[in-house]
Ligand SMILES: Cc1cc2nc3c(=O)[nH]c(=O)nc-3n(C[C@H](O)[C@H](O)[C@H](O)COP(=O)(O)OP(=O)(O)OC[C@H]3O[C@@H](n4cnc5c(N)ncnc54)[C@H](O)[C@@H]3O)c2cc1C
């Protein structure tokens with residue numbers, strides 16, 4: 001069959017693994033499982049590919065983080081992203097323009113300095129730069145309020161959609177069945193372990209279910225009586241008219257949560273924190289967001305005042321209480337595996353997390369990481385810490 | 392150079408039919424061009440024989456104005472240091488600097504036009520050059536360098552605070568149905584604001600020379616004001632507004648000065664339709680105009696061509712034929728009869744049933760797309776009615792969104808005067824009215840239209856993003872069959888006009904290519920038309936965190 005995605009009417013009756021969610025996380029997991037030799041992999045999605053957060057994000061991939069584990073993982077993810085186009089035979093417009101994090105207060109400056117030290121200790125070329133150097137990197141920047149910035153020229157931006165299509169196409173080549181418009185509506189167990197999943201098009205018997213439903217993952221877990229503490233929060237974003245290339249790095253500002261970069265099409269793509277968003281699966285756009293974003297962006301780059309917003313949209317962040325993901329098996333229910341809680345940075349996590357999950361499930365590798373990020377930490381109270389989260 | 396001795400002239404083929412009243416001079420790519428003060432810059436350029444305004448995004452194909460109504464990307468130019476200005480929307484002033492964008496060389500000899508020639512079948516930007524790392528990286532470098540349309544603006548713009556307005560009834564669209572509904576609502580005692588995006592009231596009827604109802608005095612009627620977005624949210628940190636706990640409907644309007652943030656009891660949408668360019672090879676070139684564009688140009692005193700081929704059907708096309716004059720027109724021809732539009736770059740001939748007919752412009756009409764974006768953003772449902780996407784409304788104009796009404800062509804249904812008045816009265820009675828089910832459901836889609844045969848030139852189905860019919864077919868063959876997926880995979884509908892010109896056509900073509908029947912269009916994302924950041928920067932006034 002030459003099509004990348006399958007018709008729900010062709011859903012098989014048996015599978016070795018069913019992955020719930022054809023976002024980047026689910027597809028990366030499915031691809032890596034198939035690559036490691038798992039035979040019958042099925043991926044279900046209730047909507048179209050790119051309908052979830054994976055089709056709605058800013059495409060930022062960076063290794064500038066404030067925790068050792070994130071730095072280590074993102075470094076590996078970036079390496080996969082850099083090779084993705086030629087390995088998977090699809091252009092993802094990976095561009096290493098760097099990430100420039102701005103601090104406008106001494107507290108934020110101190111926070112950046114600590115992270116830079118940690119990142120350098122892990123071999124990253126990140127450095128602290130002053131206002132004058134910020135202006136050299138982005139000449140249009142109004143730098144009067146900037147105390148200091150951190151800059152890693154190796155960080156990058158990508159175009160998110162082709163990552164999803166690329167994983168999907170590669171999955172297909174390995175025989176994985178990808179079924180959009182096929183919602184998971186039930187999970188069956190024998191009391192101890194998973195036995196099958198239900199969809200409107202029939203059941204699939206399987207011993208293993210990977211819940212990669214992102215912001216919807218608590219809903220999926222609830223189908224089998226598992227409570228997850230992550231919650232969806234709307235995060236908005238917009239794109240401007242396409243301009244000739246002028247902006248090299250992705251620029252971010254920690255206090256407001258403003259970030260923006262220039263896509264390969266020339267559009268400025270960016271967003272900002274909006275503290276007023278209530279929890280919930282809401283993907284509507286707001287006027288408040290536009291106001292906050294336009295004010296912060298034109299304040300920082302006054303020459304963008306005449307530039308027009310072409311389109312705004314929203315997706316859901318998948319927020320966990322401690323900012324770290326929830327992955328691995330669930331105590332007491334064999335065969336139910338979680339791969340969720342990736343906040344607002346799951347896109348860049350997916351390439352490496354899919355790989356790690358496959359090796360963990362098949363060979364028990366990285367057991368320590370999967371223990372640390374397991375759901376059970378919320379019961380035992382061993383919460384973690386990450387401070388460089390945007391939005 | 393003054394207007395005096397060159398009042399009537401024809402270069403290129405556009406003809407100025409009225410003498411210039413107040414001569415001014417524009418500086419177009421360094422050359423002086425005569426204009427009438429205040430007339431649309433695009434009109435002045437057309438009258439001066441310039442129909443090539445710029446180059447398309449991907450293949451650098453020649454482009455010129457198509458709609459003259461601020462809905463297409465054909466007239467984008469850099470004006471006084473601001474990129475991507477719709478030159479049909481700005482009035483000519485003496486000394487105005489107008490520049491062609493997105494060319495390497497000049498608009499006429501754009502070196503990057505080789506991409507069009509190099510990729511005759513179209514460019515598969517997803518998979519090209521993915522074999523070898525170094526070549527892939529080089530390709531990406533080149534691609535980035537040539538991306539984008541305009542250069543960064545020369546200077547900063549000062550932020551403008553929005554004006555705040557509360558009315559009982561807001562009517563969007565000052566065509567016949569909008570005016571009748573507005574008058575009826577005002578007669579009930581409601582405060583009514585009616586906005587019309589164009590500079591003249593009357594919409595389609597006005598262009599056709601039909602009678603336009605008179606606006607009653609209590610209606611606050613404003614021209615040149617467009618509805619640019621609708622939101623539903625509480626006021627939190629909104630400058631000049633009391634905070635609210637409850638979600639409120641906000642309609643953002645834009646006029647020449649800036650934005651108006653409107654809170655209204657009822658929203659009445661009478662936004663009419665947009666013309667859809669026919670899928671003909673080469674029909675994206677300069678010199679192709681909608682019938683409405685031809686009629687607008689005539690109102691500005693300009694004939695879009697000396698020998699005009701008519702393609703399609705409909706009252707506006709007939710009217711254009713009449714006003715242009717029988718000796719100036721050819722046709723009308725059915726779109727399926729026309730296999731190609733040729734020219735270098737402007738239209739020089741069309742090929743009809745295999746015969747080459749010389750002409751200097753093509754004027755089309757026929758398929759229309761409801762201008763549903765405002766109603767959809769307000770929560771109204773949009774569905775396919777067999778010809779295009781329309782807003783679902785009942786006999787009283789009620790849509791699925793409480794307090795939002797729709798009437799006229801945007802609904803795809805007939806609203807006579809009595810019905811239009813009833814809508815106005817209903818709207819005046821107030822918000823909160825639940826739609827009275829069942830709403831009229833459009834009939835199921837008929838069998839998909841046959842695809843036009845691939846021709847020697849590209850059949851561009853989305854002008855803003857240079858998406859071809861071939862691209863749609865490829866997406867469907869890859870298994871991306873639904874409209875949201877095809878939109879993403881091909882990029883159609885993601886350009887300057889956000890799909891106004893292409894969504895109806897592509898919806899149909901996807902089905903014709905074997906994809907799904909799209910029951911509804913892709914999500915109508917705000918804003919309805921591009922909105923400058925400086926105008927948005929003072930919407931919120933709470934302190935910014937440091
Ligand atoms: C506006 C925005 C900007 C962002 N910017 C960045 C960024 O710059 N960098 C970065 O790394 N990350 C960013 N993120 C975060 C990133 O997009 C997400 O973390 C990532 O895409 C999560 O991938 P996922 O596959 O887990 O979830 P998703 O892509 O949301 O996929 C989950 C899928 O599950 C499906 N599903 C749900 N329920 C069911 C069911 N019952 N049955 C079947 N299928 C179901 C959904 O339809 C969906 O397709 C951003 C997010 C947003 C919203």
Ligand code: FES
Pocket residue numbers: 852853854855856883884885886887888889890891892893894
């Ligand atoms: S024609 Fe404008 S987006 Fe398609």
